[in-house]
Amino acid sequence: MNYLRLQLPDGFDSSTRTIAAVAAIFLTLPLSAQTTRDPLTNDQVEQVRDTGDQPAQRIKLYMKFIEDRTQDIHKIASNSKPPISSNARMHNLLEEFTRLSDELQDNLETYSEEHADMRKTLKELVDHSARWKTALQEPKAYADYDFARKTALDTADSTTELAQKVLTAQETYFATHKAPKAGATNER
Numbered sequence: 001m002n003y004l005r006l007q008l009p010d011g012f013d014s015s016t017r018t019i020a021a022v023a024a025i026f027l028t029l030p031l032s033a034q035t036t037r038d039p040l041t042n043d044q045v046e047q048v049r050d051t052g053d054q055p056a057q058r059i060k061l062y063m064k065f066i067e068d069r070t071q072d073i074h075k076i077a078s079n080s081k082p083p084i085s086s087n088a089r090m091h092n093l094l095e096e097f098t099r100l101s102d103e104l105q106d107n108l109e110t111y112s113e114e115h116a117d118m119r120k121t122l123k124e125l126v127d128h129s130a131r132w133k134t135a136l137q138e139p140k141a142y143a144d145y146d147f148a149r150k151t152a153l154d155t156a157d158s159t160t161e162l163a164q165k166v167l168t169a170q171e172t173y174f175a176t177h178k179a180p181k182a183g184a185t186n187e188r
Contacts, residue, residue, distance in 0.1 A: 039096035040065065055107070055116040062104040063128055069097045070135035077138035087144040094148035097136070101155040105162050112166045115173060122167040129160040 040048065044065060051058040073093050076086050111118060133156045139149060 039069075039099050055111040055114075056118050056121040058107055059104065059111075059118060059121045059125060062100060062107065063125060066097060066100050066104065066132065067128065069093050069100065070132050073097070074135050074138055077135075077140070087142060090139055090142075091145035091148050094136070094145055094152045097132075097152045098148070098155045101152075101159045105159055108162055108166050112169065115170075115177075117170065117174065119167060119170050119174070122163050122170065125163040126160060126167060129156060129163055132156045133160070 038045070044061075047061055048058060051061055073090065076090050076093070079086070108118075133153060136149065136153050136156055139145070141149070
């Protein structure tokens with residue numbers, strides 16, 4: 001093992017060096033396993049960044065990205081003879097759906113605290129998120145992606161619930177506070 005040389009203080013024998021090397025390898029494995037691929041392309045990330053000060057537009061972007069995943073899920077699920085590789089693709093799509101929905105929820109909570117007027121977009125989100133669950137129920141239960149599917153279904157439910165909750169809160173807030181004038185609204 002001349003190619004792997006650990007610098008240990010004097011008094012350590014070769015078995016101690018071997019144990020230290022093995023321990024170092026095992027300690028770095030979880031770090032590489034924790035890296036997950038971003039579900040957004042670089043262009044989509046830029047689109048999200050560009051809408052940071054436009055709550056309704058950012059929410060609509062996330063809705064579009066999630067819709068893209070649900071359409072792909074539907075295509076794979078409705079294929080009568082999907083290729084074997086489709087199980088891995090289905091798993092990835094379900095995980096991307098979950099990550100995007102989590103990001104959407106984080107944005108909803110942030111913009112809600114800022115009292116950004118998103119009522120129109122939230123109504124659309126409530127309608128869309130109800131349909132997402134239907135698309136997520138289409139794939140047959142399969143061990144390769146069943147946990148990811150159940151997680152995505154739970155996330156779809158929580159997204160719908162949060163959107164409805166934020167919509168109700170906004171309707172109450174803007175009923176007691178003056179809504180922005182037509183030309184100064186946050187809805188775009």
